[in-house]
Amino acid sequence: MSARKIRLLLLSILPVVSVLGAEPTPKKSPTMAEVLATSKPADWRMLDPENTIYLELTNGRVVIELAPAFAANHVANIKALVREHYFDGLAFLRSQDNYVVQWGDPDAEKPDKKRKILVAKATLPPEFDRALDSKLPFTRLPDGDVYAREVGFSEGLPVARDPKSKKMWLVHCYGMVGAGRDNPPDSGGGTELYVVIGQAPRHLDRNVTLVGRVVQGMELLSSMPRGTAAMGFYDKPEQRTPIKVIRVAADVPVEERSKLEVLRTDTPTFQALIESRRNRREEWFHFQAGNIELCNVPIPVREKR
C-alpha cells in the first residue's frame, strides 16, 4: 500500500471506498485482525533486554518496557534500584479504582525500618517533558486531542507534542508506569512506581515523570483488590500484593526471558492498524466512529515465533 493511500485512509472520516473512488475495485479497509495477519516480520521488534524489567508476582510476570528517550535519568535510576535489589520483597501498597496501583516500601516513612538505598539515588529532578526532537519517529493521530496540540506514538509509547513550546512528553494512557512523588517536583526518583489501571488520568501529564509502559501482565495489576483507605491505600499489611523480585531482562538467563515482540509504531502497518480502529469493519459494528483517541489505540504484542 502506497504512502499516499495510507494518508488518505488516515485523513478520511468517510468510508474509504468513497475516498478511494478511483480504485478499479473499491474495497473495504482491513480489520485489525487482517492487518496483523498480513504483517511482515519487519513490522515487529523485540524488546531491548537492557530497557525491559520483569516484575515477578506470585501469580505471574509483569513485563515493563522502559522509556530512556523520555526519562533517561529515571530509567537509569530504576535500573540501578533493580540491580541493587531495592524492590525485592516490597509490595503493592495501593490500588485505587479507575486510577492507579502503586508499589514501594511500606516502611518508607520510618527512618529506622525503611529499605536502604545503596548506589541509586533516592530522588531526582523531574523529567515531566523533554525538548521536541523531530528526529524521533512520531506517528501522529489525525483526530485531535482534548489535552494536547498533537498526539501520536513514538517508539511504542503514547506521546503528546507542542510545537509552540517545542516540548514533547509521555501521556498517561492505560498501562503507563510513572514515578510517584510528594509535592515538590524533585521528590520522585523511581522508588515508588505506579501503573494506570483506569480511564487515562490525563491531568497527570507533565505533573509526573512517566518511565515506561506495561507490555504484558496488566491483568495481574488491574484486578488487584482495591484498597479501602484514602487514595486506595490498603488498610492492613496482609492486603498488599508482595513483589517477589524485579529484574532487568538483560540480567535474566536468555531461556527465562519473555520472548515478546511488539508491533512497531513507525510503519505503514501501524498506520493501517490505526485506520482499522478508527473505522471498525467487523460485522458486529453498525456505526463507525471515524475517529480515535490516543489511549484507545492498541499496541499489539505477541510471543516471538
Next chain:
Amino acid sequence: MSARKIRLLLLSILPVVSVLGAEPTPKKSPTMAEVLATSKPADWRMLDPENTIYLELTNGRVVIELAPAFAANHVANIKALVREHYFDGLAFLRSQDNYVVQWGDPDAEKPDKKRKILVAKATLPPEFDRALDSKLPFTRLPDGDVYAREVGFSEGLPVARDPKSKKMWLVHCYGMVGAGRDNPPDSGGGTELYVVIGQAPRHLDRNVTLVGRVVQGMELLSSMPRGTAAMGFYDKPEQRTPIKVIRVAADVPVEERSKLEVLRTDTPTFQALIESRRNRREEWFHFQAGNIELCNVPIPVREKR
C-alpha cells in the same frame, strides 16, 4: 456565583485570576473538595428507587442507576427481567481487561437448559440514540471531544449530542452499563449486560444500547479476575462470579436500601466542580491541564446524611 462568572470560568483555559481581573480580590478557583464542602442540600438528589437496581454479589452490592430518558424500552424490560427473577443465580461470564465485565445466563445457547423468560422480552429494537431534546438538562463541556460534536452531562449521565443530525446518545465512560447483543442490532434486550471497566471504549457509542451507570460498587466489578478465553470469557464455570440476586430498589424494604445521594449535574455547583477538575488547584499539581475530557469528570456520590 453568577451565571456569567461561571461561564467565564468554563471558557477560560488560563488561570481564573487573569480572566477575572476586574474582581476586587483575585482568588483561586476552589478545589473539588472545597466545591463539595460548600455544596447545598439542593445540589444533591436521591436516586429514584423505581429506576435503581441492586446487583447483590457475595462480597457486596453494586448500585446501578437506570436511564429511562435514553433507553425507555430497555429499562422497562430490564426491570421486568429483574422482577421475574431472571438474573437471580446467574453469573458474570466475562471479564476482559481494560474493557468490560459481562453477566448473563451461562446456558443461554442451550435451548433445553437456558433460563426461561416469563413476561419480559428476549430481544428489543435498539435504542442506540434518541432525538435531541433541548428541554433535557445538558451541561456542556467546553473543551471538545474526539468523537462527538458536543459532550456533557444530562441527569448524571455522560451524553453526546449532534445538532446536525438532531440526535443525542449516552457515552461509554467508565461504569456505564450496556445491553450486550449479537450482530443484528435488534438482538439485545437486557438479558446480557456489561459494564465498562477500562479506558472509555468510545467506538461502542451508538453501537450498543446503554441503559444506565454504576453509582456505587464499581470496585467489585473492576477487580474481578480476568477471563483467559477469547474476549475475556472464563474458561471454567468455577471462575465465574455468581449473582445472588438483582432487585429494583423500590421492591426492597426501605431500611435495606442504599441511602445514596448523587451530585446534580445541572447546577452552578457542578459547573464549579468541572472547573476544579480542568485546572487542579491542589498543591501537588505543578501543571494545570486547562481542559477536561468527558469521561474524566467525576460524579460524586455520598451517603445521605
